[in-house]
Amino acid sequence: MNDTRLPIRFYFDFISPYGYFAALRIEELAARHGRTVQWSSMLLGVSVMKVMGLKPLMDTPLKGSYTGRDVLRHARRLGLGFRRAPEAPPMNPLTCGRAFQWALRHHPAQAAALALALMDAYWLGGLDLSTPESLRAVALPEGIDPGELVAGAASAEAAGWLREAVDASLQAGVFGSPTIVVDGEMFWGVDRLEEVDRWLATGGW
Amino acid sequence: MNDTRLPIRFYFDFISPYGYFAALRIEELAARHGRTVQWSSMLLGVSVMKVMGLKPLMDTPLKGSYTGRDVLRHARRLGLGFRRAPEAPPMNPLTCGRAFQWALRHHPAQAAALALALMDAYWLGGLDLSTPESLRAVALPEGIDPGELVAGAASAEAAGWLREAVDASLQAGVFGSPTIVVDGEMFWGVDRLEEVDRWLATGGW
Numbered sequence: 001m002n003d004t005r006l007p008i009r010f011y012f013d014f015i016s017p018y019g020y021f022a023a024l025r026i027e028e029l030a031a032r033h034g035r036t037v038q039w040s041s042m043l044l045g046v047s048v049m050k051v052m053g054l055k056p057l058m059d060t061p062l063k064g065s066y067t068g069r070d071v072l073r074h075a076r077r078l079g080l081g082f083r084r085a086p087e088a089p090p091m092n093p094l095t096c097g098r099a100f101q102w103a104l105r106h107h108p109a110q111a112a113a114l115a116l117a118l119m120d121a122y123w124l125g126g127l128d129l130s131t132p133e134s135l136r137a138v139a140l141p142e143g144i145d146p147g148e149l150v151a152g153a154a155s156a157e158a159a160g161w162l163r164e165a166v167d168a169s170l171q172a173g174v175f176g177s178p179t180i181v182v183d184g185e186m187f188w189g190v191d192r193l194e195e196v197d198r199w200l201a202t203g204g205w
Numbered sequence: 206m207n208d209t210r211l212p213i214r215f216y217f218d219f220i221s222p223y224g225y226f227a228a229l230r231i232e233e234l235a236a237r238h239g240r241t242v243q244w245s246s247m248l249l250g251v252s253v254m255k256v257m258g259l260k261p262l263m264d265t266p267l268k269g270s271y272t273g274r275d276v277l278r279h280a281r282r283l284g285l286g287f288r289r290a291p292e293a294p295p296m297n298p299l300t301c302g303r304a305f306q307w308a309l310r311h312h313p314a315q316a317a318a319l320a321l322a323l324m325d326a327y328w329l330g331g332l333d334l335s336t337p338e339s340l341r342a343v344a345l346p347e348g349i350d351p352g353e354l355v356a357g358a359a360s361a362e363a364a365g366w367l368r369e370a371v372d373a374s375l376q377a378g379v380f381g382s383p384t385i386v387v388d389g390e391m392f393w394g395v396d397r398l399e400e401v402d403r404w405l406a407t408g409g410w
Contacts (some may be wrong), residue, residue, distance in 0.1 A: 052265050060257050062380035066393060076410050175267035188271060191396035205281050 007038040008196075009181040011169055012115070014097065014129075015090035016044060016177035017071045018190040020119045021078065025193060026180070027112070033200040039104075039112045041097045041162060042169040044177055052175060058087060074190070083126030091122065092130040094162065095153050099135055101161035102152030103144065113141035114149075212243040213401075214386040216374055217320070219302065219334075220295035221249060221382035222276045223395040225324045226283065230398060231385070232317070238405040244309075244317045246302045246367060247374040249382055257380060263292060279395070288331030296327065297335040299367065300358050304340060306366035307357030308349065318346035319354075 010026050012019035030037045048054050058064045064087070071086040096118045103111040121127045121138040128134060132154040136146050152158055172181065176188045180196050185204060187196050199205075215231050217224035235242045253259050263269045269292070276291040301323045308316040326332045326343040333339060337359040341351050357363055377386065381393045385401050390409060392401050404410075 047267065052268060054259055054265065060259065062252065062375070062378055063257060066378060066380065066391060069391075070393075073410070170267070173267055173271060175271065186271060186274075188275075189396065191394065191400075194399065195396075205278070 003183060004034045006183060007036040008200075009038045009040055009172075011040045011042045011172075011174045011177065011179040011181075013042055013044045013177040014093045014100075014115075014118060014122060017074075017082075017086060017123065019177035020123050021074055022178035022180070022190045022193060023116055023119055024078065026178075029193060029197055029200075032197075035200065037112065039100075039115055040169065041100055041165040042174050042177060042179070043093060043097065043162075043166050045093070046166050047170060047175040051170060058090075080124065082123055084123050091128045094130075094159075095132055095135065096122075096129050097162045097165075098155075098158035099132075099149055099153035101165060102149070102155065102158045105161070106148075106152065107141075107144055110141045110143050114144060117141055208388060209239045211388060212241040213405075214243045214245055214377075214384075216245045216247045216377075216379045216382065216384040216386075218247055218249045218382040219298045219305075219320075219323060219327060222279070222287075222291060222328065224382035225328050226279055227383035227385070227395045227398060228321055228324055229283065231383075234398060234402055234405075237402075240405065242317065244305075244320055245374065246305060246370040247379050247382060247384070248298060248302065248367075248371050250298070251371050252375060252380040256375060263295075285329065287328055289328050296333050299335075299364075300337055300340065301327075301334050302367045302370075303360075303363035304337075304354055304358035306370060307354065307360065307363045310366070311353070311357065312349055315346045315348050319349060322346055 008026070008030050010022070012023055026037055048056065054060075057067055068086040072082060075082045099118065100111060100115050103114045107114070117138055117140055118129060122129055127137055129138070132150045135149055135153060140146060140149065173186060178190055180187045180192070182196060182199055185199060187199070213231070213235050215227070217228055231242055253261065259265075262272055273291040277287060280287045304323065305316060305320050308319045312319070322343055322345055323334060327334055332342055334343070337355045340355055340358060345351060345354065378391060383393075383395055385392045385397070387401060387404055390404060392404070
């Protein structure tokens with residue numbers, strides 16, 4: 001049974017284009033069912049390479065070139081002008097992950113908006129956000145001070161929070177981005193948003 | 206632009222539950238857009254393990270257990286009673302692939318129905334169809350003689366046709382089951398049928 005008091009959990013990695021596509025839609029989807037969204041970090045570099053023992057998606061023969069084409073097709077369908085080629089080597093996602101973890105503690109009401117701002121800057125703006133200083137170039141949500149964000153993202157505390165969040169994601173069985181968990185039921189992939197919608201509407205099957 | 210004279214290509218492996226789910230819906234989808242379907246063999250054992258260098262899906266940590274659950278959820282949504290556990294080791298798909306290749310040459314009008322009959326027997330009936338003789342237990346489409354099918358599936362000719370079909374699938378860039386190709390545009394995954402539907406309706410984007 002659905003319990004509308006419980007938030008939907010939304011797991012994403014900043015370097016996942018499909019995570020970005022889902023991030024753009026998840027709040028509207030949840031709100032339509034009276035739900036809030038708990039945005040949660042995961043790292044594909046840990047789940048895919050260390051835990052699952054697979055190679056990076058874009059380095060996988062056949063699948064890599066299909067995915068590059070599919071990402072751009074998806075972006076066109078959403079009307080998004082991507083400035084980052086899906087085939088380009090991804091940035092190191094740790095800085096963004098740590099900045100997001102810092103915001104969850106210090107500006108919880110703006111944390112989701114910060115995540116979206118970082119993803120916009122990366123995918124649409126083509127910025128490399130792999131160092132704390134690089135975050136200064138991002139159009140930040142109101143209320144988040146660039147200097148504080150840079151210091152927060154560079155802090156050992158934020159690195160620890162991100163490690164804990166990634167451990168928790170693996171404990172929850174999360175391996176891909178995006179992953180959505182509704183009342184304990186897990187859905188992987190942006191192409192499952194319609195299924196999540198139906199699950200929320202019906203209470204499951 | 207769409208060209209309704211061209212068939213949609215539908216690639217599947219008999220041991221892929223998502224291929225089965227798509228097989229149940231592809232003809233209706235195509236017909237709605239005035240298209241026919243060219244059913245085509247692929248083998249995950251070749252594309253996933255030999256070409257992509259990945260391990261079998263169900264043996265992949267985290268992803269395997271999610272997939273087992275997801276397959277049964279998908280089956281419930283379609284109202285299908287699965288008698289084969291997704292976690293069970295798959296049968297060897299070569300016999301079914303060869304039987305299908307034989308049917309494409311000798312009973313082209315029944316080949317898709319044969320593929321569906323074999324998948325029904327495997328997924329719903331729980332039959333192991335890894336030897337030619339085992340095909341006698343399948344409820345075959347009218348016009349296909351069980352003895353001829355068994356002999357066809359056991360023939361060196363059919364083995365060669367399957368090898369050629371799998372080579373052709375790899376040449377076309379196909380790596381997963383199901384894969385649907387519409388006028389040169391490739392879509393991977395049963396959760397992309399809605400996108401294929403939209404592509405056919407709009408001519409692409």
